[in-house]
Amino acid sequence: MAAHGRSGRLTPLRRFVVADLSMTPTLTPGQGLIGVRGLPARVGQIRCAPHPERDIWVVKRVVKVSGDRMELGSDNPEDAIDSRHFGAVPIDGTYTVVLRVHPRLM
Numbered sequence: 001m002a003a004h005g006r007s008g009r010l011t012p013l014r015r016f017v018v019a020d021l022s023m024t025p026t027l028t029p030g031q032g033l034i035g036v037r038g039l040p041a042r043v044g045q046i047r048c049a050p051h052p053e054r055d056i057w058v059v060k061r062v063v064k065v066s067g068d069r070m071e072l073g074s075d076n077p078e079d080a081i082d083s084r085h086f087g088a089v090p091i092d093g094t095y096t097v098v099l100r101v102h103p104r105l106m
Contacts, residue, residue: 023059027059
């Protein structure tokens, strides 16, 4: 799921906005997210990570952690792009979602 960050720099807290349906029903388009950088990756977490091949961020669920890399999956995998397509991504520089904001409040 693509997400748009407010700036290009890595800060401890960052705001994202869900842009597609790949994490439905857990997350919906237009929903805001607050992520925290620097927390350890754990299976089941929702994390925001830079896409390894495009200049966008993705919002996905951690499905596997191996050393300093993690595999990311979609809750709605039909037509979704995730680690099945781009492989494992580095944990460093990603954000753990700690708060979800309803789209009406965005």
